[in-house]
Amino acid sequence: MSELDRERRELAAVLQRPGVHPDPSLRLTRRTFIHRSCLTGAATVAQTFAWWPLLNTIDVAYAAEEPFKFAWVSDTHLYPKSVNTRFVEKVQRAAREVQAMSPPADFMIFGGDLAQLGRANELELGVELLNEVKIRKVFIPGEHDWYYDMGAKWKQLFDKPNWTFDHKGVRFIGLDTVTHGPDYWTARKMSPEERMDHMATLDGSVAGPWAGVGRDQLDWMQKTLADWDKARPVVIFSHNPLYEYYPPWNFWVRDWREVNEVLKPYLNVTNIHGHVHQVLYNEIGTMRSIGMLATSWPWPYAPEGVPKLTKPMIRADPGDFYDGVGWETLSMKNDRIETEYIMWGRKEVFVQSPPDSSLSQPEILRPRIADQIWPY
Amino acid sequence: MTTRTTLLFTLCIASLVGLLAALAVLVGPANANKDPVTPQQLKAYEDAFMEQVKKGDLLFHGDAATAKQMNVVLSNTGMACAMCHPFASDTHPQAFPKYQASMNKFATLRDMINWCIEKPNQGEKIDSDSDAMKALEAYIYWSNSGSVLVPGKY
Ligand SMILES: [Fe+2]
Numbered sequence A: 001m002s003e004l005d006r007e008r009r010e011l012a013a014v015l016q017r018p019g020v021h022p023d024p025s026l027r028l029t030r031r032t033f034i035h036r037s038c039l040t041g042a043a044t045v046a047q048t049f050a051w052w053p054l055l056n057t058i059d060v061a062y063a064a065e066e067p068f069k070f071a072w073v074s075d076t077h078l079y080p081k082s083v084n085t086r087f088v089e090k091v092q093r094a095a096r097e098v099q100a101m102s103p104p105a106d107f108m109i110f111g112g113d114l115a116q117l118g119r120a121n122e123l124e125l126g127v128e129l130l131n132e133v134k135i136r137k138v139f140i141p142g143e144h145d146w147y148y149d150m151g152a153k154w155k156q157l158f159d160k161p162n163w164t165f166d167h168k169g170v171r172f173i174g175l176d177t178v179t180h181g182p183d184y185w186t187a188r189k190m191s192p193e194e195r196m197d198h199m200a201t202l203d204g205s206v207a208g209p210w211a212g213v214g215r216d217q218l219d220w221m222q223k224t225l226a227d228w229d230k231a232r233p234v235v236i237f238s239h240n241p242l243y244e245y246y247p248p249w250n251f252w253v254r255d256w257r258e259v260n261e262v263l264k265p266y267l268n269v270t271n272i273h274g275h276v277h278q279v280l281y282n283e284i285g286t287m288r289s290i291g292m293l294a295t296s297w298p299w300p301y302a303p304e305g306v307p308k309l310t311k312p313m314i315r316a317d318p319g320d321f322y323d324g325v326g327w328e329t330l331s332m333k334n335d336r337i338e339t340e341y342i343m344w345g346r347k348e349v350f351v352q353s354p355p356d357s358s359l360s361q362p363e364i365l366r367p368r369i370a371d372q373i374w375p376y
Numbered sequence B: 001m002t003t004r005t006t007l008l009f010t011l012c013i014a015s016l017v018g019l020l021a022a023l024a025v026l027v028g029p030a031n032a033n034k035d036p037v038t039p040q041q042l043k044a045y046e047d048a049f050m051e052q053v054k055k056g057d058l059l060f061h062g063d064a065a066t067a068k069q070m071n072v073v074l075s076n077t078g079m080a081c082a083m084c085h086p087f088a089s090d091t092h093p094q095a096f097p098k099y100q101a102s103m104n105k106f107a108t109l110r111d112m113i114n115w116c117i118e119k120p121n122q123g124e125k126i127d128s129d130s131d132a133m134k135a136l137e138a139y140i141y142w143s144n145s146g147s148v149l150v151p152g153k154y
C-alpha cells in the first residue's frame, strides 16, 4: 500500500466515522446537490452523474442572526502588467462585480495567492486593483504571496496572516496555512527567486508538504473558540483545504488530524478555502468544506482523492480565459449558508453528463522527475 | 553447451518431427549473427528515453535555461504548461489522435501541444519534428504511462 493510500485510509478511519456529520440539526434543503446515495456509501461515477440535479448553488442549513452576504475572491496570481494583462483584467472584473452586488456584501474575503511570484509590485498591483471594492476587505495569504521575502511585503500591506471576528452571530476565523513550510532553501543555498519558483510549482517536489496550520496557530484557534457556543456557526477561511485531498499538490494541510481535534467539539463548522482553483465539497467529521474558484486559471481535479460528495465543475475550454474561473457570493440567511459560484461565461457550473467532466477520462499519473535532479 | 545437449536428448525421445523443429529453432540459420539484448543495452535505451523525459519535464515547467538551450519560446505570458497541467494531468495523450473541438480539426498530440503554446501561452509554435516537441511528447506520455489508450475520446 502506498503512503498516500495509508494516509487516506487513516483519514477515513479517524474522521469519517459512521453517523458523524456537520451539525446534526442541519437541514439539507431541496436544492442541495448532495444526494443520500453519496452520503451513505461509495457511489460509482455513473450513479453519481445520474443523481446530479441541475443546480449551481450549495445549500447547507444554519442559523445566522440576520441574513447577510459576503463575497470570496482568491487566486488572482497577478504578474506585473508588463508580463500579463489577462489576469489583471479578470481581477478588475471580479472587483467591479463584487462592488456592484445589490444589496451590497457585508465584506469581501480574499483567500490568498494574490501574487504569482511574491514580488512587491505584484502584491501592490493587487491592492490597487482591489481598491475598486469599497466594502470591508479581509485577507489571508497564499503560498505565492509569501516565499519571495517570507511575507515581509504581505505583512506590511495586510498585517497579520490569521485573525478572527464575529459578525451577526457567526464567528469567522482567518487561518494561515501557508507560512509553516519546512525549510527547503537554506541547506540548498537558494536565492529568494529560486525559493519562490519551487513554491510556485504546484506539482513540484522540492518545497515538500508545506501546507499546515502549525502548533502555535492550533493553540490560538482553540483559545479563540473556547468561549464560543458549540452549536453556534463557525466559518473558517483558509487557503488550503483543511482535510486531505491530494498531498502531492498540497491540496491538504499536513496537520489535519490536529485541526480535527480542535474543531471536533464544534457542531457547525464551515471551511471555505482556495488554492485548488476548482469546485469542491466535502464533509469531514463535523466540518463541511467548500472549495472556491480562482480568477486566474482552473486546476484540473487530482487523479485520485476527489471527495465523493463533490459534484465536479465543468471541464473548462482552454481557449476561453474566462471559463472555469470566477468568484463567489455566500449568503447566510435564516438557517442556511448558500454558495453561488459565479463562473464567467458559463450557464452551468457543474457537469451535466460524463463528457462534461475531466474525471470521465481516468488518468494514472506519475510525479515529475526533473526537479529532483536539476539543479538540485 | 550442456543445456542444449540435455534438451536435444529429451526431444529425441519425444519424436522425430519434434526434433527437427527444435533443431531449426535452437541452431538457427548458418549466417545468424545477432546476440540477445544485454542489460547494458537496455539501460542505454532507457537512459536515452529518460533524458528526453527530463528535458520535456523542464520545458513543460517553464525552465528558462532549457528553453533557451533548445532555442524555443514556449510562452510569452509567464504561463507554463504545468500551470494548467500538474503532473501533465488533463493532457490526455491517450486520447489522441482525435477530433479536437477547440481546433475544429482532427488533431495529434503534437498539434495540441502547439495549440497550447500559441493560444493560452502566446508563445512561438515549434516544429512538429523538433527536439523540443519530441521531449515534450516524451514527458507527457511518460507522465501518463499508466493510462489506458482511448484514441478518439472527447
Ligand atoms: Fe492559487
Ligand SMILES: [Fe+2]
Pocket: A113, A142, A143, A144, A239, A274, A275, A276
Ligand atoms: Fe495556492
